[in-house]
Amino acid sequence: MRQKAVGKIAVLAIAVMMVLAGCGSNNGASNNQTGANNGTDVVGDKEQSKGEGVVNVFTARHYDIDFQLFDEFEKKTGIQVNEIKGTAEELVERMKREGESSEADLFITVDGGVLNYAKESDVLQPIESETVNGTVAPELRDADNHWVAMASRARVIAYAKDRVTPDQLSTYEDLADPKWKGKVLIRSSSNLYNQSLVASMIELNGEEAAAKWAEGIVANMARDPEGGDRDQAKAVVAGIGDVAVMNTYYVGQLLHSKDAEEVKVGESIGIFFPNQDTTGTHLNISGIGLAKHAKNKDNAIKLIEYMVSKEAQEMLINGSFEFPVNKEAELPAIHKEWGEFKTQQIDYSVLGANNKAATELMNKVGWK
Structure with missing residues (x-):
């Protein structure tokens, strides 16, 4: 099962204390967590978070439907999605501070201005995907492909x-x-x-x-x-x-x-x-960007492609009631009424x- 980081700080702290008590040394203890600075949560040990079957998502969204989508992605691909939650500003600052050592593979937030702030903060890189470019209209993507909308409101x-x-x-x-x-x-x-x-x-x-x-x-x-x-x-x-x-x-x-x-x-x-x-x-958007120092870049792009797919878009908009960015997605009844x-x-x-x-x-x- 994939790891949901929210609310795991206390559990991690206890685990670290047990390890310290068992080995009698604090060697590597600081390397077994990404930190909880500024209210963000931990991802877990680096061996796990950098594995071939992992993607680490720094997200400022708080919708249960996102968690469900990540579960579906894991079932389909076997790639574990780790969520690290915080405010957009906290997560961007953390990515800036940690630089090349950052565990972030993807950054998800609401508001086009915030996505642009992340781009200008130099914590994102271009998303190279013909699938994404062919699915999402140009006006819903960054001009340099540093981020793509996953829903609009x-x-x-x-x-x-x-x-x-x-x-x-x-x-x-x-x-x-x-x-x-x-x-x-x-x-x-x-x-x-x-x-x-x-x-x-x-x-x-x-x-x-x-x-x-x-x-x-x-x-x-x-x-x-x-x-x-x-x-x-x-x-x-x-x-x-x-x-x-x-x-x-x-x-x-x-x-x-x-x-x-x-x-x-x-x-x-x-x-x-x-x-x-x-x-x-x-109209404003929720969007997803590829982290500049993504350690699991291929997996991250696969998740982006899944999030804008017809299947995922229909699941997303029926859970959040936002508007889809994939024109092939079937609209819920209320959207058709609007x-x-x-x-x-x-x-x-x-x-x-x-x-x-x-x-x-x-x-x-x-x-x-």
Whole structure:
């Protein structure tokens, strides 16, 4: 069985202590773990993690469906997948710090800007795979092939079905109009999804227009930002506000929740894809990059190819409710109900390039 690193630090520590006690020496003890710096987890001993049948995945995603996909990959190939979890920033810094000694073979995270940050941090290398290039559209891959999207998500407007009709909605920009005063729900300025949304607006409309929009959003907030996207949907249904900005996949998760109340929330909100007549709906990605010093490069590329395959994509989107990057993947019923929509046409690298400006202007206008 493959090794899931999460939560294994305490077990590893006990094992190391037993070895030390048994051999009476600390020789090599420090080499039997990759460390738990900055909250990341351990992979195990280096003999195992560098074996021919292994691939080590540094991941900032926290979805159970990823774990299930790795299990399927192992069953099909016999290649063991070791997960090392942490925040994207922690994992990139660890890869930089460890350099050539890094155990990382793959890096997985959300947000195109973060993927570009990893590339600029020089911890990735080009993915050389005709399979990947032939499966995933160029706009969903790095220009130099340092990363490839494995799923996408749209940031949309959720609305109360009993108080708002779709013909009242149009664009992100329209949410800053005074007619929505006291009715808009959205997460905090520290949320990466919102930072990337504003970063995209800077790219499309200019920094001055983006700042004016953010100022209007703050003026129209139904309450100070709190909670995640699910909480915004719940607040809409509770009547705290009428519209919320959120990612589509959270709606899918609400509708398929084991909690009956969450299902009711999902059923009580409608989804509107903004800017269909202008710049398109904001789309962001989850992506996977090949580590610069991958010790198991061939296995890593095999896993990338599997993750974008039709089979894996269908399994992924039915578990996370993101959108597939493989056009051959059969869509779940809810995706078919949403239908096709126009998306923003921007390079995902600008989400990272404009992140600082986006964060600064959000703070300047009082977006908490």
